[in-house]
Amino acid sequence: MNVHNSGLWILRLLLLICSNLPSQLGAIELRLADQTTLQQSLALTPYFEVFEDASATLNLEQVLSPAIASRFISSSSSAEALSFGYTRSAFWLRLQLRNDSAHTIQRILELSEPGLTKVEFHQIATDTDSATPTQNYSIRTGRETDFSARPYPNRFFVFPLSLAPNSVQSFYLRVQSLGPVSIPVKLWQPAAFHAHERSDYANQAWYFGGATAMALFNLLLFLALRDVMYLLYVNFVSCMALTMAIQNGLDKEYFWQAAPLWSNIATNVGYSLTLACLLIFMRRMLSTAAIVPGLDRLLQALLVIFFLTPIAFVISLQSVIKPAALLYGFTAVLILVTSLVCALKRQRSAYFFLSAFSVLCFAAITTVLRALGLVSTNQLTTNILQLGSIFEMLVLAFALADRFNAIRRAHELAQNLALDAQRQLVETLTSSERILEERVIQRTLELDKKNEKLARAMRSLEDVERIARHDLKTPLASIIAAPKVLRAGRILEDQEEKVLNMIEHAARRALSMVNLSLDLFQMESGTYVLRPVSVNLSALVADVAQDLSAHAQSKSVNILISEPASPTLVEAEDALCYSVIANLLKNAVEAAPPDSDVQVLLQRGEKVRLSIQNQGAIPEALRENFFAKYATSGKSGGIGLGTYSAHLLAKIQGGNLSMSSSIQDGTTLLLELKPAHSAPIIALEERPAKPIISLTKSTDRQRRILLVDDDEFNLMIMSELIPHSRFVLDTALNGRLALEAIKQQRPDIIIMDLDMPVMDGIEALAGIRAWQAQAGHSASLIAAYSGNDDAQSHADYLALGFDHCLSKPCSEQELLTLLSAEIATPVTLNSAFSGEPQNHSGCATLASSC
Known part of the structure; x- marks a missing residue:
């Protein structure tokens, strides 16, 4: 037409x-x-x-x-x-x-x-x-x-x-x-409207597609540069696009078709959140806190208001909608003023910001005036805010590109500075290389001295540890022997006998734990020698459950044991197994909720499986490192060595310890060990009494024994074990008194403690050997009596000149074995002092049994 x-x-x-x-x-x-x-x-x-x-x-x-x-x-x-x-x-x-x-x-x-x-x-x-x-x-x-x-x-x-x-x-x-x-x-006309409708939706698609592309582009820049400015801009663009969708009616068509309250307030909530995101972005981009602190405080106040306005819209939209529109217009003017002031103060980003948002702010003011009826409604005023946001995105893209270029230039400058610094460093290193070499030599000498001091300190630490173990084992030995003294010559009541058994049992377990401390160190260093025997795992589980019964009752926790009718045997070490089971069952009782059960299940198969299950759940943060050293959670006094040592003890015995935990099923600890096919070796304190070894000899002369120990209780215990009908017993409290005693009367046997005041056992040994050789006396049999009962310590004592080694505490059987050996084999001067060879086969056998 x-x-x-x-x-x-x-x-x-x-x-x-x-x-x-x-x-x-x-x-x-x-x-x-x-x-x-x-x-x-x-x-x-x-x-x-x-x-x-x-x-x-x-x-x-x-x-x-x-x-x-x-x-x-x-x-x-x-x-x-x-x-x-x-x-x-x-x-x-x-x-x-x-x-x-x-x-x-x-x-x-x-x-x-x-x-x-x-x-x-x-x-x-x-x-x-x-x-x-x-x-x-x-x-x-x-x-x-x-x-x-x-x-x-x-x-x-x-x-x-x-x-x-x-x-x-x-x-x-x-x-x-x-x-x-x-x-x-x-x-x-219908055909014209449908064409207009398609064009309208296409225009909307162009706008929101551009907004989405801008948001994604700046999000990628944020992920690449880690500059929060881009993320703040993404928030603003997203809120702006969503507000435009609400204002244009697209939200009702695509997002929430039936939401009366939200549909009424959505547009104003969108405006408030969009302006809030814009203010946050502007404050950071223009550094208003530093450049215009007075205006920045006003911007912060507006931020608080905009975050509170959605609540007011929910309460009474009709009452606050007109003041909110005025506030939006005031904010647009304030944004223009702030960006203009920053531009006048030569803030680089303000130039782009002012250019980008001046059109947008003008569009926002026009929109507010149209809403108040002060500007006529037409195609331009209806869509001016959308057109302004498009212009803003295009202009601000140059601002963000400029920011990216500024970051790149700063990075290049930093690289150049780093290269200059590196060159200067190389020059400095070259010029000072000789001085450095001299200092390295000096530091090396100092380090050698420190290493030597450290080695001495480590040796001292080992000595302290050995002394501490000795000092602990000595009173424990006394406690173990005390019940035997109390039983001698008396008929005890059942309650008294029960208490003495408990004392003896507890002391032996404590002594095993002391010995275990050294064993753990040897396991970590790879020097531990496993001596597996057949162990009754069923009996150990029952013992541990009995030991923990008081703790379980205090929490109203029941320990339920399910096991085969016959004893379950494993190939392991008794003390190590007891330590593992005690550790796991104690932790299970502590972790179990009050009024719950701890299930202990013992099963036989290709592996002997011992599972301990409680209803408590291990925190997720601890599960991955549950068996790690020093890993602990929820126990104020815990040091994180219990599960670590249990896992190590299981592994050293050829077994495995695993854990599973969840809120629904609780926690299950599974110990797997090798089964044993022979009867268990009966512990020394549980073995039937052997016949008393005969000490009769062709001669009727009584032998003389000198017992040297600074612990009077040990002297009393040992004197109770020696048959006085065949031996005369003398005692001394330290090595010096022992040396004086042998000058008065030669003893046939000397049982010598090693750690004593005034003069220790090793110094006394040398003095006794020297005096007897000078006086022409035949050498006495001298046995080392010490709490250091590991194989290496016994070997060291024999190398020093002792004839035998007795463990502390010493059983009556061990002592009688030593006395019978002395009667059967005459003693000559030890080769360590006389220079003559001497047979130590009996001593070596005894040492291994100790």
């Missing part, structure tokens, strides 16, 4: 409109022709008659009454929309369309303001031969109504119209909004 023909059609339409006559209700009629090419769309604002319902309570029937119908007035507006600003009134719009043709005409009425809270559409058909209106149908929709209730799925409110031949149709629109009331209405 050329320009001339278009003008003719427009003129013809104007003449047709001007020829309309008022109807019986005084309304302006719009006559429609059937020609589809007449005009594709028509703004209906000039054809509306408007009635303001201040009470917002009138319904259609009341509006159709003569009293109200006569109060409609012509809009008298040529704008694209009727704007009423912020008001609580409801507005009724009346439109009359006449179809004089002999064909049905299809049209589409578009109300292109998606933010209206309530919209009612009523179609009234009036016969040309009758003045009585009849209601055809009514549709109620709006922002707070479910999207599915709309007669046509579109982001705007779209109503398809069908005008019968030779008929007059009256249409009533009732509009009410919590926000500003703006009513842009157009009448479209």
Whole structure:
């Protein structure tokens, strides 16, 4: 169609409109022709008659009454929309369309303001031969109504119209909004509307696609550069895009179709969050805290207000929506002022920020003025905020690129500085190489001295540890021997015998733990020698359960043991197994909740499996390193060595210790050991008494024994074990007194403690050997009596000149074995002092048994 023909059609339409006559209700009629090419769309604002319902309570029937119908007035507006600003009134719009043709005409009425809270559409058909209106149908929709209730799925409110031949149709629109009331209405030919709709959605897709691309691009920059500025910009762009989607009605179509409260407040919440994100981004980009501290405090106050406004919107949107709009406009002006001041102070980013956001802020101010009814509603003012945000994204892209270039230049500068520093360093190193070599030599000498001191310290530490073990074992030996003394010559009551057994049992276990401390060190260093025997694991489990029964009862925890009827044997060491089981069962009792059970299950198979299960769960942070050294959780006194040592002891015995834990199933510890196929070796204290070794010899002379020990209790215990009918016993409290005693009377046997005050056992040994050799006396049999009972210590004592080694505490059987060996084999001077060879086979056998 050329320009001339278009003008003719427009003129013809104007003449047709001007020829309309008022109807019986005084309304302006719009006559429609059937020609589809007449005009594709028509703004209906000039054809509306408007009635303001201040009470917002009138319904259609009341509006159709003569009293109200006569109060409609012509809009008298040529704008694209009727704007009423912020008001609580409801507005009724009346439109009359006449179809004089002999064909049905299809049209589409578009109300292109998606933010209206309530919209009612009523179609009234009036016969040309009758003045009585009849209601055809009514549709109620709006922002707070479910999207599915709309007669046509579109982001705007779209109503398809069908005008019968030779008929007059009256249409009533009732509009009410919590926000500003703006009513842009157009009448479209269907084909034209569908083309317009496709174009509209394509434009929206371009906008939101660009916003998404910008957000993703800056998110990638944030991940690459780790600069939080890009992440703040992503937050702003995301909030801005979401707010635009809400303002344009896309949220109701795609996000939340049925959410009345949120649908009403979503636009204002979006504005508040968008401005909050913008202020956060601006404060960091422009460094307002340092450049404009006064304005920065005002910006911080606005931030707090914007984060609180959503609560106010929920409470009463109608009361705060107008002040909020004013606040939005004030914030836009403040943003411009702040960026302008920063630009005047030569803040580089402010130039880009001012350029990028000046248009956006102008668009925001225009939007606020349109909402207040101070600026007319048209295509430009309706979409100006969206256009401003597009411009902002394009301009700010250059700002972010400049920031990236600035970071790159700073990085290059830093690299150059680093290279210069490296060159200077090389020069410095070259010039000072000789001095460094001298210092290295000096430091090496100092380090050698320190290493020597450290070696001496380590040796001292080992000596201290050995002394500590000795000092612990000495009183434990006394405690072990005490029950035997108390039983001698007495008939004890059952309770007394029970208490003595408990004392003896506890002391032996404590002695085993002391010995185990050295064993753990040897296991870690790889020097431990395993001596496996057949161990009754069933008996050990029962012993440990008995030992822990008081602890379990204090927490109302039951220890339930399930095991085969016959004893379960494993190939291991008794003390090591006891330590592992005691550690695991004690931890299970401590971790079990009150009034719960600890399940102990013993099973035989290719491996002997001992599982201990409780209802407590190990914290997730500890599960991965449960068996690590010093790993602990939840125990104020725990040092994290219990499970570590248990795992180490299981591994050194050829077994395995594992754990599984969860909140539902609790914690299960599983110990696996090799099964044994022979009867267990009975512990020394549990073995049946052997026949007393005969000490009878052809001669009736009583042998003399000198017992040397600084512990009077040990002297008493040992004297109880020696048969006085065959031996005369003398005692001495230290090595010096022992040396004086042998000068008065030669003893046949000397049992010598090693750690004594005044003169220790090793010094006394040398003095005794030297004096007896000088005096021409035959050498006495001298046995080392020490708590250091490991194989290496015994070998050292024999190398020093001792004839035998006795463990402390010493059993009666061991002592009698030593006395019988002395009677059977005459003793000569030890080769360590006489230079003559001497047979130590009996001593070596005895040492190994000790």
